Amino acid sequence: MLSRLTRSQAVAVCALPVVALLATAAFAPLPFAVAQPGMTANVLGENKGTEVITVSGATARSTSGQLRMVTIVATGPDTKVTLVDVFHNWFRTDRAVMPHDAVYPSGDTVKEIEQHNVAQMRQSQDAATQAALQYLGLSPDKVKVTLKLADVGGPSAGLLFTLGIIDKLHGDGSGGDLTGGRTIAGTGTIDAEGKVGAVGGVALKTQAARRDGATEFLVPKAECTDAKAELPKGLRLIPVTTLKDAVNSLQALEKGKASVPSC
Secondary structure, three states, X not given: OOXXXXXXXXXXXXXXXXXXXXXXXXXXXXXXXXXXXXXEEEOOOEEOOEEOEEEEOOOOOOOOOEEEEEEEEEOOOOOOEOHHHHHHHHOOOOOEEEEHHHHOOOOOOHHHHHHHHHHHHHHHHHHHHHHHHHHHOOXXXXXXXXXXXXXXOOOOOHHHHHHHHHHHHOOOOOOOOOOOOOEEEEOOEEOOOOEEEOOOOHHHHHHHHHHOOOOEEEEEHXXXXXXXXXXXXXXXXXXXXXXXHHHXXXXXXXXXXXXXXXX
């Protein structure tokens, strides 16, 4: 003969599958990555003991100030991100939960993703060199530029590479430094014609920039709103759409003019 369950026993029995389901869901992998502010590097100086920018076929200037490219660090492409991880990081201002495909190419292996990022960095460096030499009216047949930045992939340092080359070869055009002696950071892709493109993760990159001493931050104009979302105190945003915009803004900033744009 079967005994009848009490109400509390029945609730407990029914609740067990729900609890098990929630526990499984909490630790099941989700298609997200968690990002945070990463390292920055002064493209006018050394990175891990090696000059980032070297020039042959022309005399490189001694520069003051810094041009700091910035990065974000994300969980690895094969790292499992769970609901618990998402909940833990969702409300933190120094973290961002991003769709996995927004950070890593969909369907690629870890090795393929690494190779993709390295290829993007090489393309970015080539475009940065072309844009800088074209801006300065110099021939790539007579001036050779080598860019080296260890352990960084992707195209987002393009703008800063270009500005670094210009500062090394030309400065502000009047004998001074393009930086005006300041620590300036920024992000943005660049093509050979000098067009600046958006990159993503700017709210985290501004935090990395300010942490490492930057007072101004060059940002693709289309990302001004994102950049202002968690803007650190003491960091000024300067929007750019082209290389010419960036150079003009830095020259105006150096000379103390009121014409420097702002987000």
